[in-house]
Amino acid sequence: MKRIMLKVAYDGTNYHGWQIQSNGETIEGVLNRCLSELFQEKIEVIGASRTDSGVHARENIAVFDTVSQIPPKKVANALNARLPEDIRIQDSEEVSTDFHPRKCSSRKIYEYRIYNATFSMPTERLYSYFTYVPLDVERMQEAAAYFIGTHDFKSFCSVDTQAESTVRQVDGIEVRKDGNLITIRVSGRGFLYNMVRIMAGTLMEVGRGRLEPADIARILEAKDRSAAGPTAPACGLTLIKYEFL
């Protein structure tokens, strides 16, 4: 038996997230079905990041075990031939049989994209959140700096989390503007449930003037979800990179 790791990219628009659900198609479900067909054995993947419904990925990680003799490097191509075009394996390689993608130390990079203009732009609508409320990027940059470092992110975590600790380390965060597109890029060892989307929703509150940049420190201190801004919509979020350390 060998364990194979896949780098998986997907457009989350038409999926009910990563994790298998009874009520709709999921990334995990499609991978299990296509892998089981390809290998002619029952395959069940283990995902690194179980992204929410509508969230996209340029690089998420899945591992699975197989007894087949297909060379691991060839799995990407063979699997892509069976997958729908909104899911594409970027790489496949053998890993040690005890490798578990959620139990290894890793760094993730997420991007949250906001299209900020009077009217929405059709060719941006699927991979960004649109708001016509003018956002001040300099204020958002100033606010974002408060996230860097190790903090208790309880205020930036969905109340229905099952995490034992809500302390997390944000290694870097960058807010940049290119035309009408504002991109928040954040990297860290781990993120709580909805953490990036709540950070994005709160930075937008700063950008529109409802909160001050320094309020981020106060919100972190409050350790109360209701102190932070709303959870920004899923379509703006993309998992960019997943690095094992």
Added chain:
Amino acid sequence: MKRIMLKVAYDGTNYHGWQIQSNGETIEGVLNRCLSELFQEKIEVIGASRTDSGVHARENIAVFDTVSQIPPKKVANALNARLPEDIRIQDSEEVSTDFHPRKCSSRKIYEYRIYNATFSMPTERLYSYFTYVPLDVERMQEAAAYFIGTHDFKSFCSVDTQAESTVRQVDGIEVRKDGNLITIRVSGRGFLYNMVRIMAGTLMEVGRGRLEPADIARILEAKDRSAAGPTAPACGLTLIKYEFL
């Protein structure tokens, strides 16, 4: 009666191009239907660029005449409320009643996007053409320079054109690479049918080594469609800007 100009953005993925067809939904058809409903009179737009099936636009132009009293500036918002989300008016304003968008001097900017990597990227697939054949961007840049200026572009024009003259002026062309995405940006006073897509298809032939950069001069000279490369697929093309001079 007044004439109103619309700046129209659209995701061309699900449309049979701009111009009304008997066999499928078109941008022009949707605009006529939604405008006629909005104004409660029969409205027929005149488009500036009649883009092909699958081509996108960030800014195309349409004008129409109406006897209604709706303030021209408010048309954008009112029309957007009726349009599907893959078509969005960016601006609306009154123009003189003899303004015809195809009979005015204008400058258009087009972008052709190519996603060049071993495997396609789902979140790029709708707005770029994917090829796994490695393309050398420096060669493409060198080749692109030959297009600048006034030339007979007969080799870069679909054989079923109805244009009287095939002489056109390319004001600028830029080929740049950002990660795996190659963007060809070209501006000019006017383009022949399929001209940008044939230019892109020919630049890709240079990028992969089947043609030399200097071959562009020879192909222009040939004045023969079969001397140039293939017509690059529609999904990679976006009309970026339409300026009246």
